[in-house]
Amino acid sequence: MGSFNIGEVSKGSKLLFDNAxxxxxxxxxxxxxxxxAFYKLRVINLLTGNTLEKTLRGGEKVESADVTDVDMQxxxxxxxxxxxxxxxxxxxxxVPPRAVGDAKDFLLEQAExxxxxxxxxxxAVRMPNSVVMEVExxxxxxxxxxxxxxxxxxxxxxxxxxxxxxxFVAIGDKVKINTDTREYLGRV
Amino acid sequence: MLQGGANLxxxxxxxxxxxxxxxxxxxxxxxxxxxxxxxxxCGDVWALHPAFRAGERSRRHRPEFRMxxxxxxxxxxxxxxxxxxxxLAELTGLDGPCTxxxxxxALERHAGVDPFTAGEDALAAALGADAAVxxxxxxxxxxxxxxxxxxxxxxxxxxxxxxxxxxxxxPPRLAAQARTRRDARGxxxxxxxxxxxxxxxxxxxxxxxxxxxxxxxxxxxxxxxRADAPGRDARFEAAMAAGLPECxxxxxGFDRVVMLALGLADLGEAMAFPWERA
Numbered sequence: 001m002g003s004f005n006i007g008e009v010s011k012g013s014k015l016l017f018d019n020a021x022x023x024x025x026x027x028x029x030x031x032x033x034x035x036x037a038f039y040k041l042r043v044i045n046l047l048t049g050n051t052l053e054k055t056l057r058g059g060e061k062v063e064s065a066d067v068t069d070v071d072m073q074x075x076x077x078x079x080x081x082x083x084x085x086x087x088x089x090x091x092x093x094x095v096p097p098r099a100v101g102d103a104k105d106f107l108l109e110q111a112e113x114x115x116x117x118x119x120x121x122x123x124a125v126r127m128p129n130s131v132v133m134e135v136e137x138x139x140x141x142x143x144x145x146x147x148x149x150x151x152x153x154x155x156x157x158x159x160x161x162x163x164x165x166x167x168f169v170a171i172g173d174k175v176k177i178n179t180d181t182r183e184y185l186g187r188v
Numbered sequence: 189m190l191q192g193g194a195n196l197x198x199x200x201x202x203x204x205x206x207x208x209x210x211x212x213x214x215x216x217x218x219x220x221x222x223x224x225x226x227x228x229x230c231g232d233v234w235a236l237h238p239a240f241r242a243g244e245r246s247r248r249h250r251p252e253f254r255m256x257x258x259x260x261x262x263x264x265x266x267x268x269x270x271x272x273x274x275x276l277a278e279l280t281g282l283d284g285p286c287t288x289x290x291x292x293x294a295l296e297r298h299a300g301v302d303p304f305t306a307g308e309d310a311l312a313a314a315l316g317a318d319a320a321v322x323x324x325x326x327x328x329x330x331x332x333x334x335x336x337x338x339x340x341x342x343x344x345x346x347x348x349x350x351x352x353x354x355x356x357x358x359p360p361r362l363a364a365q366a367r368t369r370r371d372a373r374g375x376x377x378x379x380x381x382x383x384x385x386x387x388x389x390x391x392x393x394x395x396x397x398x399x400x401x402x403x404x405x406x407x408x409x410x411x412x413x414r415a416d417a418p419g420r421d422a423r424f425e426a427a428m429a430a431g432l433p434e435c436x437x438x439x440x441g442f443d444r445v446v447m448l449a450l451g452l453a454d455l456g457e458a459m460a461f462p463w464e465r466a
Contacts, residue, residue: 005243030337034358035336035361035362036333038336
């Protein structure tokens, strides 16, 4: 991939620093009225999720990272990882568990998600903000109490992941879960 | 107000436009056309005009913004400073005194280093993790860049707290188009001021350099540092050679004044169509 001037970097740009791909979360230009200009970037490492602040000088060249998001459908998991199919060309790829990370808890077969590729290799799975999952098991529901803030554990069908739900939720209910915070958002 | 050549201020990148008869440049401030008018004998002049600076983007920067700029014939920087503070106070409704703080003392007070005498280690320590950014390939610290980064990140946040702070007596390398004079220690300094409020830079003023040969030499020196070799603003340089009357000029970031007056968090909120929605 090419290099370009730091002045062209914007929020969302994918850059290569220390042999890792980073996404720019925030760009801040800092300069005393005249004189040398600097850029303070807040960047997130697309491999580890770590964020850091990076200062660069105006006029510096930065390397762009070959990072793309591809729409894929999750097919099944096997011993090597998670098998996805590109919804455009039907090519299949195996995404290693490390790259799937916590997304595996909400990844149902047939689900359509974005897989992030770096130099063609899968490095992350981008889930929608929320998913609807069926409750496979939870303690019996406390009927009538729909206002309760008291939570109990529920096991989700398909992935076996556990989340916290209000005590009125029953086995077989479909619940909406925030994939980032794992919070219960409501019954569907 | 397109220009036949580029503004050449350190660290400021102009936009170039290609058209019939050769390129033109968007003004990074209306300085060149206004000084052409002053040189032509128009007397005091002012403009509230869009200005354009490639690559400037932050909570307090946009590549396009509005500049309120004016020139006072026969005035010097000190007299103009008083007028600018008066206007800023009226526009923002903010009061408080104006404290004058020379550039060197500002760094001593708020960054804890004398930018001229401090050793490389002391400068690097003041910068912390940012020191790596201003080291050259040979590992040596770029002292000028270090001072600029300290001013932007360690000093500016403290300026203009409950008052107007005017940074003055810039080192000659940061004189831009201001004349230089000797300070109380006998050191050459630029007759230039910047006014801050709440850590926000609002205005930049000069007692204007009228020595055209010196001005062109400074522009040429800056041009040599540019990889894209921006064009010479020949008509501006001719006007300066014909003679700029003794005058002082100031550029006020108008959107920043609006930002300050209304307590806005982002400069774009002071604009109808900022860069990202242009």
